Amino acid sequence: MPDTHAVHYHVAVSSVAGHYFHVSQTIYQPTPQGQKLTLPAWIPGSYMIRDFAKNIVSIQAYDSDNNRLDIEKLDKQSWQVAATAGLLRVETLIYAFDLSVRSAFISDEYAFFNGTSVFLQAVGVDGSISVDITIPTEKALTWQIATALKQTSSNDITKQFSAKDYTQLIDQPVVIGNLTAHQFELEGVTFEFVLAGDNLADVPRICQDLKKICLHHLHLFSPPCPVDRYVFITLLCENGFGGLEHMDSTVLQYARHALPSEHEKGKVSDEYRTFLSLCSHELFHTWHVKRTKPQAFIDMQLSAEVYSEQLWIYEGFTSYVDDISLLRTKLIDENSYLELLGQTLTRLARNPGNTKQTVTESSFDAWTRFYQQDASAANNIVSYYAKGCEIALCLDLKMRLGSQHKYTIFDLIDKLWQEFGSQSIGTQNNSIQYLLDKHFDLDLDAFLQDALYSTKALPTDILLREFGVKLIYRPRNNGSDKGGKPADDHLKVDFGAMTSAQPTGVKITQVIENSTSYIAGLQVGDIVIAIDNWQIQQQNLHAILDKQAFNKIVPVHLLREGKLTELKLSIQPAKRDTVYLQIIDEQKAHAWLGQSE
Ligand SMILES: [Zn+2]
Numbered sequence: 001m002p003d004t005h006a007v008h009y010h011v012a013v014s015s016v017a018g019h020y021f022h023v024s025q026t027i028y029q030p031t032p033q034g035q036k037l038t039l040p041a042w043i044p045g046s047y048m049i050r051d052f053a054k055n056i057v058s059i060q061a062y063d064s065d066n067n068r069l070d071i072e073k074l075d076k077q078s079w080q081v082a083a084t085a086g087l088l089r090v091e092t093l094i095y096a097f098d099l100s101v102r103s104a105f106i107s108d109e110y111a112f113f114n115g116t117s118v119f120l121q122a123v124g125v126d127g128s129i130s131v132d133i134t135i136p137t138e139k140a141l142t143w144q145i146a147t148a149l150k151q152t153s154s155n156d157i158t159k160q161f162s163a164k165d166y167t168q169l170i171d172q173p174v175v176i177g178n179l180t181a182h183q184f185e186l187e188g189v190t191f192e193f194v195l196a197g198d199n200l201a202d203v204p205r206i207c208q209d210l211k212k213i214c215l216h217h218l219h220l221f222s223p224p225c226p227v228d229r230y231v232f233i234t235l236l237c238e239n240g241f242g243g244l245e246h247m248d249s250t251v252l253q254y255a256r257h258a259l260p261s262e263h264e265k266g267k268v269s270d271e272y273r274t275f276l277s278l279c280s281h282e283l284f285h286t287w288h289v290k291r292t293k294p295q296a297f298i299d300m301q302l303s304a305e306v307y308s309e310q311l312w313i314y315e316g317f318t319s320y321v322d323d324i325s326l327l328r329t330k331l332i333d334e335n336s337y338l339e340l341l342g343q344t345l346t347r348l349a350r351n352p353g354n355t356k357q358t359v360t361e362s363s364f365d366a367w368t369r370f371y372q373q374d375a376s377a378a379n380n381i382v383s384y385y386a387k388g389c390e391i392a393l394c395l396d397l398k399m400r401l402g403s404q405h406k407y408t409i410f411d412l413i414d415k416l417w418q419e420f421g422s423q424s425i426g427t428q429n430n431s432i433q434y435l436l437d438k439h440f441d442l443d444l445d446a447f448l449q450d451a452l453y454s455t456k457a458l459p460t461d462i463l464l465r466e467f468g469v470k471l472i473y474r475p476r477n478n479g480s481d482k483g484g485k486p487a488d489d490h491l492k493v494d495f496g497a498m499t500s501a502q503p504t505g506v507k508i509t510q511v512i513e514n515s516t517s518y519i520a521g522l523q524v525g526d527i528v529i530a531i532d533n534w535q536i537q538q539q540n541l542h543a544i545l546d547k548q549a550f551n552k553i554v555p556v557h558l559l560r561e562g563k564l565t566e567l568k569l570s571i572q573p574a575k576r577d578t579v580y581l582q583i584i585d586e587q588k589a590h591a592w593l594g595q596s597e
C-alpha cells in the first residue's frame with residue numbers, strides 16, 4: 001500500500017544479546033540518479049564528533065522487485081545506492097551498546113536510541129516520515145515505548161509514529177523497555193515523566209516536585225509555549241550521569257538508587273537535588289538553545305563541526321537558572337542554593353585554565369578541548385558552563401543594581417526568546433549587549449568585553465556583597481571536598497595533585513599548575529609510594545602531609561615508568577581554593593534570593 005510519507009522506517013531490536021537494532025527504510029521516490037544516504041557525525045547539544053556510522057554493521061539496498069542494488073561507500077558516513085526506478089528499500093544492522101544519552105543502547109532492561117544513531121538520511125528527499133517501532137516479541141508483555149514522536153496508531157507490538165521531516169525525526173529519542181511512566185498537565189502542556197529500568201523511586205513525589213519546576217519555567221517565558229507535550233526520559237543505571245536536550249523531550253541518565261524512595265519524604269538529599277537541577281536544566285533548554293540559539297545553529301549541518309562562541313549564553317545561563325529555579329520554587333532553601341553556587345565558584349577557583357582561556361574561546365573550541373579533556377584540562381581550559389554561570393550571576397546582579405531592582409536576568413532571557421527564539425532568528429555574538437541597551441537601558445559593554453574576551457577576574461565578590469552575601473575562601477577539608485559549605489577543620493598542607501588508589505601507593509591523575517606537587521616535578525601517571533619515607537596510601541596521604549612542618553623539604557619516592565625515582569617536596573600551607581557563601585545581610589540577600597514565582 002503506498003504511503004503518503006516520503007520515507008518510512010521500521011525499527012526493531014533484532015538481538016538483545018548482540019545489541020543490534022535492525023532498521024528497514026523505504027524511500028518511495030529515491031533521487032533518479034541514485035540515492036545518497038548519510039548518518040550524522042554528531043548529535044546536537046553534545047559538541048563532539050562521534051561518528052555514529054561506525055556502528056553500522058551491515059547495509060543492503062533493494063529495488064521494488066527485491067533485487068539487490070549496488071552500494072558504494074563515499075566516506076565514513078555516506079553511501080551511494082545505484083539508481084532505481086521504483087521504491088528503494090535499505091536494510092541496516094546497527095550495533096547499540098553505548099549506555100549514554102548521546103547514542104544507542106540495548107540491554108535486557110531497555111533499548112534506547114537517538115535518531116542520529118539509527119536513521120540514515122535520504123539526501124535530497126524532503127517530506128514527512130513515518131516510523132514503525134516494534135517491541136521484541138519476548139518482551140511484548142512487559143516493555144512499552146516512550147518518545148516525543150507523535151504516535152499515529154498502534155498494533156500490538158508495533159506502534160506507528162510520524163515526523164514532519166528528518167530534522168524533527170532525529171530530535172525525538174525513543175526508549176523501549178520496562179518503563180515507569182507518570183503524566184501531568186500544566187497550563188495546556190502534557191508532561192510525561194518516564195523511568196526506564198527497575199527502580200524503587202517515589203515517582204509521585206518526583207512528579208510533584210517536577211511540576212513546580214515545569215510551572216516555573218513555563219512562567220519565565222512569554223507565551224505561547226512552544227510545546228504542547230514534553231517527555232522526560234530517564235535511563236536508569238548503576239552509576240552514571242547525563243542529560244541531553246531535545247525539541248520536545250529530554251533524555252537523562254541517572255543512578256537508580258540516587259532517586260528518593262517512599263521512605264525519604266520531605267528530605268531533599270544532595271543526589272536528589274542534583275536530579276531536580278538536571279531536570280530544570282534540560283527543560284529550560286526547550287526554549288534556550290533548542291529554539292533561542294546561535295545563528296550558526298540554525299539549519300546546521302551534522303556531518304562536521306559547527307562552531308559558536310556563544311555557548312556561554314546557552315550552557316552558562318542554563319547552569320545559573322537550573323539551580324536558582326530550585327530556590328525560586330522553594331524546593332531548596334537559601335543555604336542549599338548558596339552551597340550549589342559556592343561549588344561552582346570552587347570549581348573555577350581551582351581551575352588555573354580560567355586565567356588562560358576566555359569563555360568565548362572555550363565555547364568555540366568545545367569540540368576539541370572541553371569535550372576532549374585530558375589531565376591538563378584544569379590547567380589549560382575553562383568550562384563555559386561554570387564560567388558562563390558566573391557571568392550570568394554577575395549579569396543578574398548588575399541588572400538588578402542598574403535598574404533599582406526592576407529587571408533581572410530572567411527579563412533578558414525572555415527578551416532573547418521573544419526577539420530571537422520565537423521568531424526563529426539566530427543570536428549574534430553581541431545580542432546580549434544589544435538587548436541590554438535596547439530594552440533595559442543598561443550599558444554593560446565594558447563588563448561583557450572583559451568577561452567574554454579576557455581572562456580578568458569577574459567582580460563576583462563585590463556584586464555579592466551588594467546583595468548581603470560574603471564570598472569566603474578556605475582550604476579544602478579533605479581530598480574530595482567540593483566546597484560550598486564552611487568547614488570546622490581543613491587541610492594544613494598543600495599537595496596540589498589529584499590521586500587514585502593503587503594496591504601500593506597512589507597514582508597521580510592530575511597536577512595543578514604552581515602547586516607544591518607541580519614544583520616538586522610530580523607528573524600524571526606517577527605512583528607515589530612514600531612521602532618523608534612514610535608509606536603512602538589513598539587514605540593516609542593528607543594525614544601524613546598535614547603532620548609536616550612548613551618549609552621542610554621532604555623526599556617523595558615514586559615509580560615512574562617502572563623506575564624508582566626520588567623528588568623533593570617543599571611543605572607549604574594549603575591553598576585557599578575552596579569557596580563558600582555566607583549571608584551577612586538578610587534584607588539585601590532577600591532582594592536577590594527571596595523573589596519567587
Ligand atoms: Zn545544557
